[in-house]
Amino acid sequence: MQKVAILGGTFDPIHWGHLVMAEAALQQAALDQVIWVPTRLAPHKAQQLGLSFEHRLQMVQQAIADHPTFTVTQIEANRVGPSFAITTLQALQELHLQVQWYWIIGLDAFRTLPRWYDHAKLAATCEWLVAPRSQPSNSCSPDSCGSANDLTTPTTELGWTTEMIASCEQVIAVMAQQSIAIRWQRLPMPVMGISSSLIRQYCREQRSIRYLVPEAVRAYITGYQLYQNHD
Numbered sequence: 001m002q003k004v005a006i007l008g009g010t011f012d013p014i015h016w017g018h019l020v021m022a023e024a025a026l027q028q029a030a031l032d033q034v035i036w037v038p039t040r041l042a043p044h045k046a047q048q049l050g051l052s053f054e055h056r057l058q059m060v061q062q063a064i065a066d067h068p069t070f071t072v073t074q075i076e077a078n079r080v081g082p083s084f085a086i087t088t089l090q091a092l093q094e095l096h097l098q099v100q101w102y103w104i105i106g107l108d109a110f111r112t113l114p115r116w117y118d119h120a121k122l123a124a125t126c127e128w129l130v131a132p133r134s135q136p137s138n139s140c141s142p143d144s145c146g147s148a149n150d151l152t153t154p155t156t157e158l159g160w161t162t163e164m165i166a167s168c169e170q171v172i173a174v175m176a177q178q179s180i181a182i183r184w185q186r187l188p189m190p191v192m193g194i195s196s197s198l199i200r201q202y203c204r205e206q207r208s209i210r211y212l213v214p215e216a217v218r219a220y221i222t223g224y225q226l227y228q229n230h231d
């Protein structure tokens with residue numbers, strides 16, 4: 001049976017944090033494939049107007065072009081309403097039979113899992129590969145994110161602090177209270193203090209984004225003069 005992981009995201013734009021996370025997952029879970037899924041309308045970012053789906057898709061395509069086991073799908077391109085994860089997973093299940101499913105996710109997003117649409121069914125359908133993340137991204141609410149001092153108590157596990165691990169276990173506990181069993185693993189990888197918000201901010205401030213995103217993505221952003229005036 002093939003082992004396939006979904007990496008869903010807004011990717012506005014894709015950056016090295018996403019790519020390092022995907023590579024760590026590939027190795028850790030011995031995956032056969034990672035399917036990148038740009039969201040059309042992220043459920044919790046629905047009010048925000050970001051770049052078009054086409055621009056975000058193009059940047060993902062260019063960033064993963066040289067990777068033999070990364071692919072990108074447009075499965076959410078024409079979806080009406082928010083892009084719920086369970087809908088995407090079920091649609092991919094119909095296309096890929098005989099697959100053991102995984103979902104690659106950063107700690108900030110994992111913390112919000114108990115509030116995802118139909119999370120009970122989703123949790124039963126895939127295993128979660130969680131990447132450490134120290135800074136809350138703009139996308140999560142204050143009650144769902146950790147403090148900025150997550151880096152204070154390191155463990156021997158690459159990238160992970162005791163606070164981050166406790167945060168994951170809190171998610172598992174909340175799910176358990178709802179009688180939802182969840183399969184998950186922590187990804188050993190360095191904490192990458194990069195976010196799409198940071199890239200957009202750097203572009204607005206006309207600071208260099210070299211080494212924060214792949215060169216092809218930087219060229220794309222520069223070529224279309226993206227992120228100059230809005231967040």
Ligand SMILES: Nc1ncnc2c1ncn2[C@@H]1O[C@H](COP(=O)(O)OP(=O)(O)OP(=O)(O)O)[C@@H](O)[C@H]1O
Nearest residue numbers: 009010011017105106109131137139192195196197
């Ligand atoms: N630097 C990072 N380290 C670990 N996980 C990350 C990192 N950046 C993004 N992710 C994860 O990748 C997935 C998609 O994230 P997304 O496309 O929203 O990027 P983002 O950098 O969080 O964006 P924004 O800053 O606009 O909120 C989420 O699961 C998120 O937690």
Ligand SMILES: O=C(O)c1ccc[n+]([C@@H]2O[C@H](COP(=O)([O-])O)[C@@H](O)[C@H]2O)c1
Nearest residue numbers: 008009010039042043083084085116117
């Ligand atoms: O299904 C949900 O309710 C849900 C709620 C929040 C986030 N997600 C998914 O989580 C992934 C990461 O989202 P984002 O916006 O942080 O890039 C993306 O695939 C979203 O569709 C899904």
